[in-house]
Amino acid sequence: MPDPQTTASRRERLRTQTLQELKAASLAEVRERGAVGLSLRSVARRLGMSPAGLYRYVDSREQLLTLLIADGYHDLADHLLAALGTPPAERTAGDGATPEVPVIAGPDDDVAERIRAVALAYRAWSVAHPNVFGLLFGDPIPGYHAPPGGPTVEAMNRVGRALAQPLIEAWHQGRLRLHPALDAEELAGPLAPMVPVTAELPPAVLARLLLSWGRLHGQVSLEVFGHHHWLLPEGCEELFRADVEVTLRDLGVT
Amino acid sequence: MPDPQTTASRRERLRTQTLQELKAASLAEVRERGAVGLSLRSVARRLGMSPAGLYRYVDSREQLLTLLIADGYHDLADHLLAALGTPPAERTAGDGATPEVPVIAGPDDDVAERIRAVALAYRAWSVAHPNVFGLLFGDPIPGYHAPPGGPTVEAMNRVGRALAQPLIEAWHQGRLRLHPALDAEELAGPLAPMVPVTAELPPAVLARLLLSWGRLHGQVSLEVFGHHHWLLPEGCEELFRADVEVTLRDLGVT
DNA sequence: TTGCACTGCGAACACTGTTCACGTAAAAAC
DNA sequence: GTTTTTACGTGAACAGTGTTCGCAGTGCAA
Numbered sequence A, B: 001m002p003d004p005q006t007t008a009s010r011r012e013r014l015r016t017q018t019l020q021e022l023k024a025a026s027l028a029e030v031r032e033r034g035a036v037g038l039s040l041r042s043v044a045r046r047l048g049m050s051p052a053g054l055y056r057y058v059d060s061r062e063q064l065l066t067l068l069i070a071d072g073y074h075d076l077a078d079h080l081l082a083a084l085g086t087p088p089a090e091r092t093a094g095d096g097a098t099p100e101v102p103v104i105a106g107p108d109d110d111v112a113e114r115i116r117a118v119a120l121a122y123r124a125w126s127v128a129h130p131n132v133f134g135l136l137f138g139d140p141i142p143g144y145h146a147p148p149g150g151p152t153v154e155a156m157n158r159v160g161r162a163l164a165q166p167l168i169e170a171w172h173q174g175r176l177r178l179h180p181a182l183d184a185e186e187l188a189g190p191l192a193p194m195v196p197v198t199a200e201l202p203p204a205v206l207a208r209l210l211l212s213w214g215r216l217h218g219q220v221s222l223e224v225f226g227h228h229h230w231l232l233p234e235g236c237e238e239l240f241r242a243d244v245e246v247t248l249r250d251l252g253v254t
Numbered sequence C: 001t002t003g004c005a006c007t008g009c010g011a012a013c014a015c016t017g018t019t020c021a022c023g024t025a026a027a028a029a030c
Numbered sequence D: 001g002t003t004t005t006t007a008c009g010t011g012a013a014c015a016g017t018g019t020t021c022g023c024a025g026t027g028c029a030a
Helices: A010-033 A040-047 A051-056 A061-083 A111-128 A130-137 A151-172 A185-194 A203-224 A237-251 B010-033 B040-047 B051-056 B061-083 B111-128 B130-137 B151-172 B185-194 B203-224 B237-251
Strands: none
Touching: A010 A040, A010 A061, A010 A130, A040 A051, A061 A111, A061 A130, A061 A151, A111 A130, A111 A151, A111 A203, A111 A237, A130 A203, A151 A203, A185 A203, A185 B237, A203 A237, A203 B203, A203 B237, A237 B185, A237 B203, A237 B237, B010 B040, B010 B061, B010 B130, B040 B051, B061 B111, B061 B130, B061 B151, B111 B130, B111 B151, B111 B203, B111 B237, B130 B203, B151 B203, B185 B203, B203 B237
């Protein structure tokens, strides 16, 4: 896999470099002011460029946001995979500026510990980058829909696979308890489109994956968006850990 | 309780009336274009007013949004209470324009059915008003924090109480299974501030309430924000129902 | 009837995303 | 080595935004 930094022409090198700077400056702005606070003129000032000059690198503000969204998914996926002990074989697309290293999972056969690891990493990344979390999982851009095979969906898939991985391991070990409600044939139809992305898993397992992600996400979402910040003034990591334990018990892996 | 429509002076009547129109027009704009798409000049045009005139009724765009947020919480709470069969004794603050009537709960002693009713009503309201849902639970306004005793928090509390009500009933009937992880003494401290709002409930029950809300919310949030819309093209009510059943089983009420 | 607080308006300011014509510098073609 | 084409960057402009200010009227109370 050739490195574009060395093989590409001088033009292309400069181009990708300033595009990286553009995205970095925009990401910084999103980090401090949120997605709605991203101003093209402001990032142009940061780069010492004219506002019009940005349009040589980006079609619109909206497209710039989708670039940041894809990068954000990749960054989150990298952290989840790191928490699972996966070596950085996959490319790291985010800027990787997160200081703290997430919990390293235990031995590979300890599924419960691996599930804890991804869950805690999901929460740790989210509370560390609340505005990026909001960019990824908050209000969608009103009219926008990600192109089906595009880089956003691919990046999102990496997150999904990282979250699903330990659960799939548990299922392969026969340690994933399934619930009769998940075997309803009404689920087979709606879940069919998932099959190409998650290999040949029975619908009940697919449902388990989606529902587990939903539980995890709900807890993190409420905390990051400050919706029980007025109930629980401090960050509630203990509550989150308790939730993970309850879910582990419910999944049957502990 | 005197009706301000009749007792107040003519001035005040006109004032509250145009304020209602202002909020209604703003809510309509939010409904179609989302919270970020709310434009003061646009609602001024709808009302046939000058943009500057709005500032006689509203301090800023941000304050107008918080008014809509409080109304949104009240509207959601009304729907949850209606699903529980509560008569409209509490005032209805939303515009109540939701067409479909949520599921009416079964007999009062059937806690499982009552929990199903609130959960389904929560989802039904959310998918019916995705942009208002985003206003309530999406990205928070960057620098904003709701004033602790203000109307926003009070409205939010009504939602919380409606969600908690059937679970508390289940606990009173001794049918709520608690998990040992919820009894950890680390939770007692962080949960202490909740006590004034939810009477004298043991920390394990409080934790159950928060965690159950989180699960419910995560599933709804992912669906409303379209985060598995590319996996499950159709709305996944079946998946949600399955989640509710799994949760009911986990809670021990079924 | 006289004062006064309230309501609304037009103009203005500072800001935003985006487009367009216009140079200039680098790469490509001859 | 010269010429042509392509890419880059700019300043000015347009339409739109939230917000403020000074100035008219109008309804209410003394």
